[in-house]
Amino acid sequence: DAKTTQPPSMDCAEGRAANLPCNHSTISGNEYVYWYRQIHSQGPQYIIHGLKNNETNEMASLIITEDRKSSTLILPHATLRDTAVYYCIVRVVGNTGKLIFGQGTTLQVKP
Amino acid sequence: NAGVTQTPKFQVLKTGQSMTLQCAQDMNHNSMYWYRQDPGMGLRLIYYSASEGTTDKGEVPNGYNVSRLNKREFSLRLESAAPSQTSVYFCASSTPGPSSYEQYFGPGTRLTVT
Numbered sequence: 001d002a003k004t005t006q007p008p009s010m011d012c013a014e015g016r017a018a019n020l021p022c023n024h025s026t027i028s029g030n031e032y033v034y035w036y037r038q039i040h041s042q043g044p045q046y047i048i049h050g051l052k053n054n055e056t057n058e059m060a061s062l063i064i065t066e067d068r069k070s071s072t073l074i075l076p077h078a079t080l081r082d083t084a085v086y087y088c089i090v091r092v093v094g095n096t097g098k099l100i101f102g103q104g105t106t107l108q109v110k111p
Numbered sequence: 112n113a114g115v116t117q118t119p120k121f122q123v124l125k126t127g128q129s130m131t132l133q134c135a136q137d138m139n140h141n142s143m144y145w146y147r148q149d150p151g152m153g154l155r156l157i158y159y160s161a162s163e164g165t166t167d168k169g170e171v172p173n174g175y176n177v178s179r180l181n182k183r184e185f186s187l188r189l190e191s192a193a194p195s196q197t198s199v200y201f202c203a204s205s206t207p208g209p210s211s212y213e214q215y216f217g218p219g220t221r222l223t224v225t
Contacts, residue, residue, distance in 0.1 A: 042218065043201050043218055044154065045216070049213075087153060099144075100170070101155070103152070103153050104153055
């Protein structure tokens with residue numbers, strides 16, 4: 001699975017959009033980009049995933065560059081409850097479903 | 112629908128003691144996983160079970176054994192606990208195949224080995 005690089009920490013003002021970048025320059029054609037988050041030492045929570053097209057769900061949007069070497073997770077209106085560690089993971093969809101977590105980005109949403 | 116449950120929530124062991132961490136899911140998922148998370152670190156995969164009756168090693172399997180008891184239950188055993196195994200342990204489950212993008216995690220077991 002391709003390795004990902006994320007900034008260790010970011011701040012965001014409450015109510016503003018939070019844009020979390022992820023670099024995955026060695027991604028292969030059959031590898032998806034997944035985002036999970038972990039709030040205050042709870043179990044991680046799935047947010048969104050994509051292959052090459054931009055994706056949106058009720059939690060967030062995922063923007064993947066045309067060359068697929070990087071992506072951005074967007075939380076459109078961050079709240080204090082979005083303060084968490086956000087993990088960008090790249091993997092091939094398959095029967096095992098294994099996830100390889102990196103260090104993630106700690107997002108601090110401030111009032 | 113409880114999702115993924117783990118027992119116990121907290122445990123303190125002395126070096127050399129053994130224990131089993133229990134995990135159960137009620138979502139009829141085929142695949143189950145055990146991760147550990149050390150302070151300030153991301154999760155690391157210990158073992159996983161792609162389906163009932165199969166188990167495979169992950170990134171950090173040394174010092175652990177697992178049992179996929181049935182489709183619902185996946186246990187993790189520490190035969191002789193060491194201080195280096197002090198960590199938070201998370202169990203997860205998912206569906207296999209093209210839709211296996213979403214893993215559901217339990218609340219974790221906080222283990223301290225003295």
